[in-house]
Amino acid sequence: MNSSIIILMLGVSVFLGALALFGIMWAIKTGQFDDKEKFLNQVQYDGNEELNAAADQQNKKEALKKKKEGYRPE
Numbered sequence: 001m002n003s004s005i006i007i008l009m010l011g012v013s014v015f016l017g018a019l020a021l022f023g024i025m026w027a028i029k030t031g032q033f034d035d036k037e038k039f040l041n042q043v044q045y046d047g048n049e050e051l052n053a054a055a056d057q058q059n060k061k062e063a064l065k066k067k068k069e070g071y072r073p074e
Contacts, residue, residue: 027033
């Protein structure tokens with residue numbers, strides 16, 4: 001290949017990469033990825049079984065944490 005073609009391809013790829021990076025940074029800055037209602041909508045579609053399973057899992061984590069805190073090896 002001709003070196004001018006490689007330089008052109010490299011320049012175009014750097015330009016497109018910079019354009020993509022600029023677009024992602026703009027989206028993050030303007031809050032495009034923020035979903036404030038995600039958790040509220042998710043709870044609406046959870047059944048009792050899923051909510052009970054999540055509560056049981058949380059209780060197990062807390063019990064394990066208390067058990068670890070209470071254990072003091074000497």
